[in-house]
Amino acid sequence: MATATMKKRTTAKSANKNVKVLRLAAIEVKQGKNRKLYSFAADGKSLHDFCTISRVSRQGEEGLEGYQRPEVMAHINQIRAYLESENPLLPNAIVVAFDDTVKFKPDPGKAGTDSPFSRSGVLEIPIDNSIIEEDKPGWIVDGQQRSAALRDARISGFPVCVIGFLAEGLEEQRQQFILVNATKPLPKGLIYELLPSTGGKLPMALQRRRHPALLSERMNFDEDSPLHGMIRTPTNGTGVVADNTILKMLENSLTDGVLYLYTDIEDQLKLLKHFWSAVAEVFPDAWGLLPRKSRLMHGAGFISMGFLMDTIADRNRKTKSLSKELFKKELMPLKEVCSWTEGSWEFDGGNILKWNEVQNVPRHIQLLSSHLLGMYRELVWKK
Structure with a gap:
């Protein structure tokens, strides 16, 4: 063209x-x-x-x-x-x-x-x-x-x-x-936004980020995406979720999670759209807000929910279709134990943090991920 x-x-x-x-x-x-x-x-x-x-x-x-x-x-x-x-x-x-x-x-x-x-x-x-x-x-x-x-x-x-x-x-x-x-x-965000439309040989570190960047771009600009227009990039400054947060979530799943099992990008996008559409419907009061108003849209929350996506998909790996309805059913029991916009998180070991004290740092991501996965196993998996 x-x-x-x-x-x-x-x-x-x-x-x-x-x-x-x-x-x-x-x-x-x-x-x-x-x-x-x-x-x-x-x-x-x-x-x-x-x-x-x-x-x-x-x-x-x-x-x-x-x-x-x-x-x-x-x-x-x-x-x-x-x-x-x-x-x-x-x-x-x-x-x-x-x-x-x-x-x-x-x-x-x-x-x-x-x-x-x-x-x-x-x-x-x-x-x-x-x-x-x-x-x-x-x-x-x-x-x-x-x-x-x-x-x-x-x-x-x-x-x-x-x-x-x-x-x-x-x-x-x-x-x-x-x-x-x-x-x-x-700005790294500018480089990552350019990657999907850039051909030719690039440094290995950028090559590895090209596919996650393409998935992120599609999630941001596909009309049927629950994240349509919501990922903040150099050309979309009004987005609420940082592009690097999305890339990190995608890289985790592509490396060790459910996205690794799919070779076709359309199948990967279908699963991502089903899961995050389910998240948006289960947590409507926390969805689409700025990170300072909702820890669901925060780096720690989004990355942790990505790990939960992989776990739900693994538990239902024999299911023919990982549909939005299936994800909603699996997520619904967690609605009452998540403090995305108010209250406090009660983590294992007596660690209690107010909802807005959770930060996008490795320790807090690990705490929140372990809590969500533990609650999922207790409220859904064991039943």
């Missing part, structure tokens, strides 16, 4: 006779089997003539768009003040992903004089001020804050180093964005 869109943009641009071409001296560097990088200098004030910053957003039910984080104004203002100082220096290159309207023309006069890995020439970048921002030929993968500071700084011009590469579509741009930013202080 992304590649097809880029082709349409390419055709539209090429048909526009008013397009100006910016020609910049560049060095082409070969990497891998068939990848090429282009190193060149450009006036930082003109970057936005041919580059856009694609911020992460969602358009209705159309899915994730873009891949950049929102601008951080404090950081931009610091860079801007530095650029307006007496003798500034920006040694780090800005990384830009280009579409195929950008062309490299090698210098014929330098044939045979370049190294096996590089050659000099001219990079030709089309500039069309009539097109919308998203259709510009370049996307800034790394250097958003610097480019914004250069744009806003009260200076006449400032040359910067730029590294460009040709990208086949949004998926590759997202992959490069994650790889570039994974080791930087980038």
Whole structure:
């Protein structure tokens, strides 16, 4: 889809006779089997003539768009003040992903004089001020804050180093964005939200989180999900349950619980929707509230209920269908012993905590999980 869109943009641009071409001296560097990088200098004030910053957003039910984080104004203002100082220096290159309207023309006069890995020439970048921002030929993968500071700084011009590469579509741009930013202080939630729509090879730690992230995305945006719109992410700031809480619950079940037994994502989602729909109906007064008002929607409560989901599924593993009705029947006896929004929890060993004293820490998660599983065995399993 992304590649097809880029082709349409390419055709539209090429048909526009008013397009100006910016020609910049560049060095082409070969990497891998068939990848090429282009190193060149450009006036930082003109970057936005041919580059856009694609911020992460969602358009209705159309899915994730873009891949950049929102601008951080404090950081931009610091860079801007530095650029307006007496003798500034920006040694780090800005990384830009280009579409195929950008062309490299090698210098014929330098044939045979370049190294096996590089050659000099001219990079030709089309500039069309009539097109919308998203259709510009370049996307800034790394250097958003610097480019914004250069744009806003009260200076006449400032040359910067730029590294460009040709990208086949949004998926590759997202992959490069994650790889570039994974080791930087980038919000983890942003990386996790990008994972489901990112292809290619990623670090092992991110590979392991890709499937839980996809399940979380589906639970958040499927219309028939009991958690529809309720998982808080960088593009859904009004959600009540933290995305990391959902991921932790899913990872536990995928590793050692009921989700491990299913290989098809639709079967996994069906079970998850049945269980959490049952939870919502058994505990309606605690469902959908902010964590400070309901420990059911809190990290400790959600993760603990995930362990209970696995236990109920294990007890009923011979049942043909783990339906919502079955989960409701199994959960109902626990309704009177759960203090999600008021009262106190009476844990084993004389540990008593007020409902809102339960925190999202390993000790409290263990206490709450053991309590719920113990009550389930006493009130349901043994009967």
